[in-house]
Amino acid sequence: MEAVIHHPATGAAAFSPCSLPETLFSRRVSDLPRRSKPDISSFLSPPIPKTKPQNLRLSPQFLPSPSTSPSKRPLLDPPLTSEPSIKTDLPSNDYSHLLLLSARYGDVELAKAVHASIFKHEEDTYLSNALIVAYLKLGRIDFARRVFKNMSSPDVVSYTALISDLAKSNRENEAIELFLEMRGSGIEPNEHSFVALLTACIRLLNLELGLQVHAFVLKLDFLDSTYVVNALMGLYSNCGCLNFVIELFYDMPVRDIVSWNTVISSLVKKGMYDEAFESFRDMLRIDGLRVDHFTISSLLASAASAGRSGMTEGREIQSCAIKLGFESNLSVNNALIRFYTKRGSVDDVTLLFEMMPEKDVFTWTEMITAYMEFGLVDLAVETFDMMPDRTCESYNALLAGYCRNNKGLRALNLFCDMVEEGIELNDFTLTSAINACGSVMQKSTSEQIHAFILKFGCARNSHVEAALLDMCTWCERMADAENIFLRWPKDRERTIVLTAMICGYARNRQLDQAISLFCQGQSEESFVLDEVVATTMLSICGLLGFRKFGVQLHCFSTKYGLLNDTKMANATISMYAKCGQMEAAIKFFDAMLVHDTVSWNSLLAGHVLHRQGDEALAVWMKMESLGVQPDTVTCLFIISAYRYTGSDLIDCCHRFFSSMESRYQIKPTSEHYANLVGVLGHWGLLKEAEAIILKMHFVPKAAAWRALLDSCRVHQNAAIGKRVAKEILHVEPQDPSMFILKSNLYSASGRWHCSDTVREKMREKGLRKFPGQSWIIHQNRIHSFFARDTSHPQSKDIYSGLQILLLECLKAGYVPDTSFVLHEAEEHQKKDFLFYHSAKLAMTFGLLMTKPGKPVRIFKNILLCGDCHTFFKNVSVVTKREIYVRDSSGFHCFSNGKCSCKDQW
Known part of the structure; x- marks a missing residue:
């Protein structure tokens, strides 16, 4: 497992310094002595120094000055913060006590008055430090720095107080510079100084500097300080170096609750949920510490993302929180909302929210996220409107929720409102707005958003730029997407843009480019094949019928454990079915540990594609016996299955269609009606199919009429066909296929001039x-x-072979059906048009390139025409070969002059 550091703003991977051993948790924490120091230096990279070797190199700024002694300074018992302690056991008129009171009550004027009085006396470093601390607590760092600059000899407390405040105030670089200034002045840091410096490293995720600080801490022998080690563990945890965290944890002489919390939260971040719960139990058993709200919150986060046991573990943690008196703790309740959002129901979340005695802006934001997760968009908006205070994160939660629920236009409107109201826009905001634009798929809108991002100056952010690339692919701006891809810096992580570009090519049916880019990515060491890319590539293999490549992806995914992802597994089922390997699809389905509705739908779709109606209905009966709830897609496949069973089951099809709404709460859509019309038309019930369309409770879409028109073509019913064609032209007059239909109708009646006008x-x-x-x-x-394609390098051989094949088929009884040529031409010209259809060229190439006796497999993106269908039956006789064709209706198997579709497709 690679430990990856992510940039705090973009989340982009930046550095990978260490690897997590597989056997790290082969032993429990309880099995080790408290001071045991297991030797894990073999897998630490770079290693944590345990001694002071002569060749240890430190940056010059960390080397102690000649005037200081490298001996260990006496340890204090500091508070959890790194601010210097102030004596409070002095009389009430003491300056330091007055400064303490001013900070406690937020009285800046009192602090100024004390400052003025102190200024009249000789310089006192102790009082100056008390002034600095008071001003910092009052939020007046400018006054604190003025006091600091006027000190003739600031000490470690003076420096540390300012370094700590700068590190916590998003001025981390200034904190580091001040630390270096302190070292340059010859002042040796104490444990508070190290904690302050490490705080800056954590906020910057600066692991390189953190490693140097670690070495310096070791050199000055501060690894016995619990507070310093806790800070080091916090740095490594945030940088993804779990093995460093564990090593430091084992070496600690004394562990406190912060130490255990850091280990538990680190395990949760790494997805090691069982180990997190085990560490929690060890904490109670070994050190007997009382858990705090941070422990509970981390464990609830673990339970939310854990496997099957997550719900049980979460309930136990909640009971523990109530027993310890945390039922009113705000952070615990916020974590509970997140837990029930992922593992519970909307009722659980709502009840918890209503019972909370205290709510903050994070609570309201979590509720917006929860409602959006459950698909309750209106309730989320209502919650947003009721918020007493809103932050950028609140707007972002609503924005992301709109995108998640396919409300792209509402998301864009909210984004425009945020811009007009001057709400802070961060990377997450911009990425959500870009994703919303992609879901709307409006080219002009995407160009406006793109221009805004460029003007805003965030186009060079990795995640924003990758989102822009993805948006361009959704909005048919492939040239712009390719420009973004080609401009991507070579020294930046490329996996994210490779993934977006591969998916974009697949989305725009540029499948060759997607495969080429995938193969190019495999040659790059930085490219990581994840579930998204693998699922996309499996879908491409299914569309193309590229079985061999799909099998290789299956093997690769099995090797790297990607098939644990259900979406990935479902794509594998679909790939095998579309490649004509239905047995392999069934075998893979049976081997899956968990099935969702999409898994069953993929199996149903495969059987329908192979015209196996009885098998599809058997799958449906098994779904019912297991209590699997169907969705709209399931119903589409079940209706389609009756096309390939028998005409005696038409009544069963009607009954299923009629029971969809009452039994399964699925209201039939235009697509369901189109499937039913297709089934009725398949069995020649054209008038009944037409009546179904006319009785629809909404205006029928062209899909239903097209299904009936296809049936009219198969059963050669011109009377109904003409009526249906007119309805289609009325419903979708601007559809390109409708222009072709109209032109073909004119051509069929010999009105060639009208046909040319339409074209x-x-x-x-x-x-x-x-x-x-x-x-x-x-x-x-x-x-x-x-x-009539001549671009293939072997086109001369293909056309010569096809000529021979045509002559042999004509001798065998093949009669060209020129009625499929709807062009004004002589009869011999019509035959030329007919003979060189794409399917005939592909089949001839297959016959030439495969060994005798081997089957030929052809794929076609539209319906196979009637003449090609007749021709292939004759070819199967002449060549004594099996010919498999997958067209838009499903699979055909031509053998010995017959087709598996029984001439009805």
Whole structure:
């Protein structure tokens, strides 16, 4: 497991200094002596120095000055903060006591008055330090620095107080510079100084400096200080170096609750939830410490993300919190809201929120996030409107929730309101707005957002720039996406943009480019194959029918444990089914430990694609017996399955359709009606199918009419076909396919001039027909063909072979059906158009390139035409070969002059 440091603002991986051993938790903490020091130097990189070797190199700024002694300074018993303690056992008229009172009651004027009185006397370093601390507590760092500058000999307390305040005030670099100034003046740091400096390192996630500080701490022998070690553990925890945290923890002479909390929270960050709970139990058993609210909050975060036991563990932690009196603690209740958001129900979250005695802005923000997670957008908005105070995070929660629930327009409107109201915009805000624009998929809007980001000056942020690239791919701006990709700095992490670009190519059906980029990424050491990329590539393999590549991805995913992701597993089922390997899809499904609705839908889709209606209905019966709740997609596949069963089951199909709303609370959509019409039309019930459309409770979409038109084509019913064509033209007059339909209707009736006029209008409007394409996979390469295509390097051989094949098929009884050529031409010209369809070219190439007796597998992006279907049946007789074709309707298997679809597709 790689320990990765993330930038605090962008989250981008920046440094990977150490690796986590697999056997780190082979022994429990309780099995080790409290002062045991296991030798783990073999896997620490760079190692934590345990001695003071002569060749240890420190940066010059950390070397002690000649005037100071390297001997260990006496340890104090400091408070948890790194501020110097102030004596409070003095009389009430003492200056230091007055300064303490001024800080306690926020009285700046009193502090100024005391300052003026002190100024009249000789310089007293102790009182000057008390002034600095008071001003810092009052939030007047300018006054504190003025006092500091006027001191003739500031000591370690003076420096440490300012370093600590700067580190906590988002001025970390100034804190580091002041520490270096202190070292340059010859003042040796104490444990408070180290804690303050490490605080700055933690906020900057500066591991390199932190390692130097660690070496300096070791040199001055401060590793016996619990507070310093806790700070070091905090640094390594935030930088993802869990092994460093564990090593320091084992070496501590005395552990406090902060030490244990750091270890537990580090384990939670690494996803080691069982180990986090085990450490919690060890803490109670070994050191007998009383847990605090931070312990409870970390454990609740662990329970929220844990596996099956998470809910039980979370309930136990909640009971523990109540027993210890934390039921009213604000941070614990906020953590409980997060826990029930992920593992409970909306009722649990709402009840907890209503019972909370105290709420802060984080509580309200967590409730917005919770409602959005449960899909209750209106309740989230209502909660947002009721908030007494709002922060940037509150707006971001609402913005991200809109995106998560596909409310892109509402998200963009909220973003515009934030800009107008002057709300702080951070990287998360901009990324959410970009994602919202991508979900809306409006090119003009995306260009405006893009321009705003460039003007805002955040386009060079890795996450923002990657989101811009992804937005461009959603909005059909592939040229802009490629420009962003090509400009990406070589020294910056590339996995995020490689992932976005691969998914973008796949989304825009540029599948060859997606595969090429994936292969290029595999040659780069920095590229990490995650579930998103693997799922996308499996989907591409399914679309292309690239079985061999899909099997390799399956093996790779198994090797690296990616198949534990359910989405990834579902994509694997779909890939095997679309590649014609239904048995492999079923085998993989049966091997899965957990199935969701999408898993079942993927299996159903595979059976329907292979025209296995009875098998699909058997899967549905198993789903019912297991109590799996269907969704809208499930119902689509179940209705489609009746197309491939038998006409005697039409009544069963009707009953299922009628029971969808009453039994499964799924209201039939236009797509469900289209599937039902397709089933009825398949069995020749054209009038009944037309009546179904006319009785729909909403205006039918073109999909339902298209399903009926396809059935009219198969059953050659011209009367109903003409009526249906007119309805389609009325519903979608601007659809390119409708222009083609209208042109074809004119052509079929011999009105060639009208047909040409329609096509001319298409060209004027810039509309293009989706071209028919066929392809075949040979020697791990995709060979694509269009109608009358001559671009293939072996086109001469392909056309010569096809000529021979046509002659043999004509002898065997093949009769070209020129009715499929809707162009004004002579009969012999129509045959030329017909003979060189893309599917025929792909099949001929397959016959030429595969061994005799081996099947030929062809893939086509649209429906196989009737003439090609007849031709392939004849080819299977002439060549004595099996020919598999996957078109938009499903799989065809041509063998011995017959097709598995029984001439109904």
